[in-house]
Amino acid sequence: MDSSxxxxxxxFVYGFASFLYIGSWTFKKELMAKLGMIILILGFAxxxxxxxxxxxxSYEMGYGHAPFxxxxxxxxxxxxxxxxxxxxxxxxxxxRIIGVFGTPLIFxxxxxxxxxxxxxxxxxxxIPALKSNWLIAHVITCFLGYxxxxxxxxxxxxxxxxxxxxxxxxFWSRLPSTSIIDELVYQMVIFGFLFLTIGIITGSxxxxxxxxxxxxxxPKETWSLITWFIYAILLHLRMMRxxxxxxxxxxxIIGFMAVLFTYFGVNYLPxxxxxx
Amino acid sequence: xxxxNIYTNNVVWQFFASIKLAVVILFFLAATSIIGTFIPxxxxxxxxYQKYGEIIYKIFSILNIFDMYHAWWFLMLLGLLIINLIVxxxxxxxxxxxxxxxxxxxFNVERFRKIKEKYKFVSKKNINELKGQYKTFLEKxxxxxIIKNTENGVAFFIETKRWTRLGAYIVHFSxxxxxxxxxxxxxxGFKGFVQIPEGKTIDTVKxxxxxxxxxxxxxxxxxxxxxxxxxNGSPAEYKSNITIFENKKQILIKxxxxxxxxxxxxxxFYQSSYGTTSIKQVSIAIINPRTKKxxxxxxxxxxxxxxxxxxxxxxxxxxxxxYNFHGHNLGxxxxxxxxxxxxxxxxxxxxxxxxxxxxxxxxxxxxxxxxLEKKYYTGLQVTKDPGVWYVYAGFxxxxxxxxxxxxxxxxxxxxEILEKEKNNNVLVSGISHRKTQNMxxxxxxxxQKLMDM
Numbered sequence: 001m002d003s004s005x006x007x008x009x010x011x012f013v014y015g016f017a018s019f020l021y022i023g024s025w026t027f028k029k030e031l032m033a034k035l036g037m038i039i040l041i042l043g044f045a046x047x048x049x050x051x052x053x054x055x056x057x058s059y060e061m062g063y064g065h066a067p068f069x070x071x072x073x074x075x076x077x078x079x080x081x082x083x084x085x086x087x088x089x090x091x092x093x094x095x096r097i098i099g100v101f102g103t104p105l106i107f108x109x110x111x112x113x114x115x116x117x118x119x120x121x122x123x124x125x126x127i128p129a130l131k132s133n134w135l136i137a138h139v140i141t142c143f144l145g146y147x148x149x150x151x152x153x154x155x156x157x158x159x160x161x162x163x164x165x166x167x168x169x170x171f172w173s174r175l176p177s178t179s180i181i182d183e184l185v186y187q188m189v190i191f192g193f194l195f196l197t198i199g200i201i202t203g204s205x206x207x208x209x210x211x212x213x214x215x216x217x218x219p220k221e222t223w224s225l226i227t228w229f230i231y232a233i234l235l236h237l238r239m240m241r242x243x244x245x246x247x248x249x250x251x252x253i254i255g256f257m258a259v260l261f262t263y264f265g266v267n268y269l270p271x272x273x274x275x276x
Numbered sequence: 277x278x279x280x281n282i283y284t285n286n287v288v289w290q291f292f293a294s295i296k297l298a299v300v301i302l303f304f305l306a307a308t309s310i311i312g313t314f315i316p317x318x319x320x321x322x323x324x325y326q327k328y329g330e331i332i333y334k335i336f337s338i339l340n341i342f343d344m345y346h347a348w349w350f351l352m353l354l355g356l357l358i359i360n361l362i363v364x365x366x367x368x369x370x371x372x373x374x375x376x377x378x379x380x381x382x383f384n385v386e387r388f389r390k391i392k393e394k395y396k397f398v399s400k401k402n403i404n405e406l407k408g409q410y411k412t413f414l415e416k417x418x419x420x421x422i423i424k425n426t427e428n429g430v431a432f433f434i435e436t437k438r439w440t441r442l443g444a445y446i447v448h449f450s451x452x453x454x455x456x457x458x459x460x461x462x463x464x465g466f467k468g469f470v471q472i473p474e475g476k477t478i479d480t481v482k483x484x485x486x487x488x489x490x491x492x493x494x495x496x497x498x499x500x501x502x503x504x505x506x507x508n509g510s511p512a513e514y515k516s517n518i519t520i521f522e523n524k525k526q527i528l529i530k531x532x533x534x535x536x537x538x539x540x541x542x543x544x545f546y547q548s549s550y551g552t553t554s555i556k557q558v559s560i561a562i563i564n565p566r567t568k569k570x571x572x573x574x575x576x577x578x579x580x581x582x583x584x585x586x587x588x589x590x591x592x593x594x595x596x597x598x599y600n601f602h603g604h605n606l607g608x609x610x611x612x613x614x615x616x617x618x619x620x621x622x623x624x625x626x627x628x629x630x631x632x633x634x635x636x637x638x639x640x641x642x643x644x645x646x647x648l649e650k651k652y653y654t655g656l657q658v659t660k661d662p663g664v665w666y667v668y669a670g671f672x673x674x675x676x677x678x679x680x681x682x683x684x685x686x687x688x689x690x691x692e693i694l695e696k697e698k699n700n701n702v703l704v705s706g707i708s709h710r711k712t713q714n715m716x717x718x719x720x721x722x723x724q725k726l727m728d729m
Contacts, residue, residue, distance in 0.1 A: 063506075124508070124510070125506040125508070125510060125512065127510060127511060128511060128512065128513055128514055128533065128534040128535070128547075129534050129535070131513075131533075131534065131535055132535040134535075190682040190683075193678065193682075194675075194678050194679065194682060197674060197675060197678055198675055201671045201674070201675065204671070205668070205671070208664065209535060209537065210534055210535045210546070211546055211548070211657060212467070212537065212544055212546040212657045212658075212659035212661075213467065213657075213659065214664065214667060217312060217317060217345045219313040222309050222310075222312060222313050222345075223313060225309060226306045226309050226310060229302045229303075229305055229306035229309075230306055232302055233299050233302045233303060233306075236295055236298060236299055236302075237299060239444075239710075240295045241295055241296075241299075258306075266313070269313055269314065
């Protein structure tokens with residue numbers, strides 16, 4: 001059994017976990033959500049194991065590099081960071097139902113890695129530009145940032161779906177109180193922002209040691225800065241102008257659109273990051 | 277004090293001190309930055325003219341869209357952001373400073389009484405006993421404790437991490453420091469480029485921006501360039517072996533690879549590109565397609581050899597990095613000249629990608645490259661940037677500042693003992709300058725400790 005197989009199985013495990021969460025919400029069965037968490041942790045373990053196996057396989061093939069070098073590997077790692085964040089949040093805030101808006105994202109990223117026709121799971125050698133210790137620091141911090149924003153996006157959607165008036169029987173009313181969701185969105189955004197900041201900085205220091213310039217306005221760099229600006233706006237609006245709730249949820253959604261474009265969209269534009 | 281009010285109440289000052297302005301500037305920076313990711317930057321005028329047509333080309337030229345991140349309007353936005361950042365920080369720092377370093381600490385019990393979420397418990401101990409116990413415990417845990425007698429008991433007041441209110445200003449300062457580094461770099465540094473053929477020495481480089489020649493003050497020799505490939509054909513490593521000479525003395529030798537540049541006297545050399553300058557020696561196969569007989573000959577550039585079977589002469593004319601054949605680029609190509617016995621010359625083209633290309637000519641011989649030893653040049657990016665340390669310092673401050681702003685806060689706690697006949701009520705409450713979830717947990721923990729005493 002190789003890492004691709006382990007990661008394919010992980011995809012189904014994650015899929016099952018999000019199915020359980022959605023089921024728990026729909027049928028009001030707390031037990032399903034509890035089971036969902038257990039399955040999610042199993043998936044996370046499989047995901048971790050798959051990444052480590054792939055790392056080892058790359059050494060066996062004689063390439064010897066961390067599995068962060070192409071679209072497939074980055075998506076698998078993106079799922080890992082989101083799962084990591086989500087498990088942490090559920091543990092800390094003791095809210096189960098929020099998994100409905102967190103777990104599907106974890107499943108979608110890894111499913112996209114396995115199923116998209118233009119994404120290959122072959123282990124390839126590193127091109128000279130990527131051969132650096134900065135690779136690991138840069139990728140881990142960037143993807144922790146992306147994951148924070150992704151989970152924050154899930155919670156923002158949840159906020160917007162939550163009805164304002166209290167109607168106990170209504171389906172959407174089973175979500176946590178708006179003040180808790182609002183707090184959750186904010187927490188995710190500050191984690192995301194801190195890691196995106198470190199991600200941009202490590203990338204910049206790396207670029208300076210590889211090319212002799214810490215900033216070159218390459219489209220991926222520029223889009224990460226655009227993302228940074230949007231979340232900086234969000235933080236100023238919330239901390240200094242007292243924005244909360246719906247308005248912050250919308251800014252967080254716009255921010256996540258910028259994250260998606262930084263991640264996927266930029267690959268269709270020419271630039272230094274064309275390999276990822 | 278009065279003087280201060282005159283300028284802080286000034287309309288212009290107030291305009292630049294507003295958070296609204298900061299949000300608007302950040303929005304415009306984000307929105308306009310998108311343009312440069314869709315319109316290629318710093319390409320040739322001809323490219324833009326062809327792609328966008330005359331009218332749009334003219335409009336874009338005026339707005340400097342083709343180098344928009346250095347355009348006057350983009351730099352103006354950045355300038356506005358800097359002014360906004362400075363004015364806004366000074367404006368608020370004034371207020372924050374008074375909280376961090378107050379002349380006398382004001383302790384208002386009423387403020388804490390209004391808090392709904394409190395940790396409450398009842399103690400049967402005597403109020404003086406409680407007071408003594410709490411005083412020793414709190415003074416040990418937090419250095420400074422204020423004790424105040426209230427109308428019906430006593431209250432303890434503690435403050436921690438006042439300085440964390442500076443977090444946001446550390447982030448703002450880091451941005452200024454970073455931009456200062458950028459300016460220093462562009463004023464006193466340069467970004468240049470140089471191509472050095474193997475075995476050759478240079479002492480100047482060409483500045484990228486304006487193509488001016490920059491003297492280095494020392495000499496740089498490329499001893500050897502190497503490129504290695506993986507089995508699947510993708511490049512594994514580009515390596516230049518470089519020697520630095522100063523005053524005819526050899527200073528150092530180093531291999532430069534991507535991600536491992538050479539630094540000397542504040543100037544850094546980065547592996548950037550490479551190419552072939554010439555061919556040292558070629559081993560050529562001369563095949564007679566009818567008899568299947570193959571002759572191997574060695575030839576170097578410009579050399580003339582006598583062909584076997586008394587079929588005339590062959591000259592190695594030149595080697596080119598690209599060759600246009602009926603509109604197709606054949607890539608690296610060997611060009612030779614075949615001279616028959618009647619002194620008639622034919623051009624022989626052998627692209628490295630298509631070794632049997634010469635078969636098409638249907639001549640007496642097929643000329644094929646068997647082996648060739650190339651001579652490379654290395655392309656080095658040459659940079660001097662005295663501002664980079666300010667930029668890096670800015671990076672560090674930015675991370676620290678973000679951490680403080682997001683995860684630490686100025687907190688004050690109040691423990692009030694309300695004296696009742698037998699059972700004294702103890703109320704624990706706290707205020708954080710950011711509404712953090714942690715406060716609740718902290719209050720509970722502190723309350724439980726006090727209760728268990």
